[in-house]
Amino acid sequence: MKKIILICISLLLALTGGCSMNDNEKNSKNNENKTEAVKPKDMDPKDLPQVPAFQDEKTREYMVSTKEEEPGYYLLESKLKGFRMLFPEDGEFSSYLSSRDENEEIIPFDSFDKTKNKMLNAQIEYYQGVTFINNPETMLDQVRSENGYNGNFEKLENEDKDIYIAHKKNNFENDKNKYNFSYRYFGYIKSTEKEQVGIVFSFMFRCPNNDKPCTLDKDNLGDQVKKLVKSITFLNIKKAV
Structure with a gap:
């Protein structure tokens, strides 16, 4: 009889202990979900990654979470909630030339x-609900005009978008600096799943400090730009609050 009582007590302890562990696990998961739900813009900067993308007040308003998507890259979301893309950890939003209305959002940023x-120096121009963004021929003519470019574009096809990209080397006239040139990559992205949704982009690379060594490898820079534009994902169109 004593053995039966001891066995029953042991089973009861095991069951209550198991329930307790499950409750703890649930509480832990709930706490994790609550932490993930807090946007970086609402967090204390001391608790954020110690990189410009989060330590700059204006930039962290665009950051989705503190999770590193790839080494050196986090996730940016437009304030119109139209798209997401990889964003470099040393990137900072530049208010100069930025704008936003119901159908257009321009996000300039610098990365040093x-x-x-x-x-x-980069600029992403997002458009929604406008007819002209649907026409590749019209948009590419506009991009050519804006960049003083007369050549062709390379077309990159992804599951949800067509990317048109080109580049050119710019030499600065009457500039005695050692690094008196830059490489600019520019183009247009058309959503293949959503009507009247697209992006015009521009990425310019240069060497700002004449006293330090610098190498601008156009192939390497091109791969970097393609990585960023390929990461762009168009979201369901919602009006910003």
């Missing part, structure tokens, strides 16, 4: 790699 003395 101090160790390589390499500066990136």
Whole structure:
């Protein structure tokens, strides 16, 4: 009889202990979900990654979470909630030339790699609900005109978008600096799944410090730009709150 009582007690303890562990696990998961739900813009900067993308007040408003998507890259979301893309950890939003209305959002940003003395000036122009963005021929003519370019575009096909990209080298006239040139990559992205949705982009690379070594490899830079534009994902169109 004593053995039966001891066995029953042991089973009861095991069951209650198991329930307790399950409750703890649930609480832990709930806490994790609550933490993930908090946007970086609402967090204390001390608790954020110590990189410009999060330490700059204006930039972190665009950051989706503190999770690193790839080494050195986090996820940006437009304020119109029209698209997401990879964003470099040393990137900073530039309010100059930025704008936003019901159908258009322009997001300029700069990224400076101090160790390589390499500066990136980028601009993403997102459009929704406008007919002209659907016409590749019209858009590419516009991109050519804006960049003083007369050549062709390379077409990259993805599951949900067509990407048209080109590049050119710009030499700065009457510039005595050692690095008196830049490489600009530009183009147009058309959604193949959503009507009247697209992006015009521009990425310019240069060496800002004349006293430090710098190498601008156009092939390597091109791969970097393609990585960023290929990462763009168009979202369901919602009006910003």
